[in-house]
Amino acid sequence: MDKIELIAGPCSAETREQMMKTATQLRAVGIRTLRAGLWKPRSHYGTFEGVGEKGLAWMEEIQQTLGMRVMTEVALPSHVEAALNAGLDMLWIGARTTVNPFMMHELAEALRGTDIPIWVKNPVSPDLELWIGAIERLQHTGVKRIGAIHRGFCLVDNAPYRNSPLWDQIKELRNRVPGIPVYCDPSHIAGKRELLLQICKEALSLKVDGLFIESHCCPQKALSDAAQQLTPEALSEMLRMLNIC
Numbered sequence: 001m002d003k004i005e006l007i008a009g010p011c012s013a014e015t016r017e018q019m020m021k022t023a024t025q026l027r028a029v030g031i032r033t034l035r036a037g038l039w040k041p042r043s044h045y046g047t048f049e050g051v052g053e054k055g056l057a058w059m060e061e062i063q064q065t066l067g068m069r070v071m072t073e074v075a076l077p078s079h080v081e082a083a084l085n086a087g088l089d090m091l092w093i094g095a096r097t098t099v100n101p102f103m104m105h106e107l108a109e110a111l112r113g114t115d116i117p118i119w120v121k122n123p124v125s126p127d128l129e130l131w132i133g134a135i136e137r138l139q140h141t142g143v144k145r146i147g148a149i150h151r152g153f154c155l156v157d158n159a160p161y162r163n164s165p166l167w168d169q170i171k172e173l174r175n176r177v178p179g180i181p182v183y184c185d186p187s188h189i190a191g192k193r194e195l196l197l198q199i200c201k202e203a204l205s206l207k208v209d210g211l212f213i214e215s216h217c218c219p220q221k222a223l224s225d226a227a228q229q230l231t232p233e234a235l236s237e238m239l240r241m242l243n244i245c
């Protein structure tokens, strides 16, 4: 089987202890790149909106002590500036941002002249043109290292998923924007951990370049997306079943 790149980590950075514990456990099962949201786009006012810049120091500590690459979501130019100043290794743009050309314009401008890799999640709605348009805006300001992540779309009926995968869009994206790696985020497609294995199998059968998976040292206590996160141990077990770790 071709080599599958793996990125894993908690939906949100919550505390230094949660981050160090999760990262240490993930590193022990062979994960080299950690994801964690610092600025969280939540639907409801008053819910946990992330720890913000405070978490950058935890990510730097993980880089230094565990030798992992670290990445977070950026939605505003101020996020980009803070993440670049902290020396994060990669960034991703979330579904609620890809959907908005004005925000993509602002982010593309904030990234002008940098060479940090940027991962672009598909927009919330099943609109391939918005996804491609977001990538084009980054290309236009000179961003060279771009990847795409399929995290499912919000359709009228998503059952049994949280967000429905539209695998044909991966094929179409590859035809229209050749040469960029395409990953699958099974966690935000699934919404519940029981469905992850099957989604990963489908994604791998389409030869995605990598998987982007949420993993938390104590998922039942997670402050966001508790139902879809795997412990690092459960993640490792799933990767073994998929024959990729």
Ligand code: PEP
Binding pocket: 011, 012, 037, 041, 093, 094, 095, 096, 121, 151, 188
């Ligand atoms: C996330 O990765 O935690 C996230 C908020 O993702 P999405 O933009 O896919 O909802």
Ligand code: MN
Binding pocket: 011, 012, 214, 224, 225
């Ligand atoms: Mn999440």
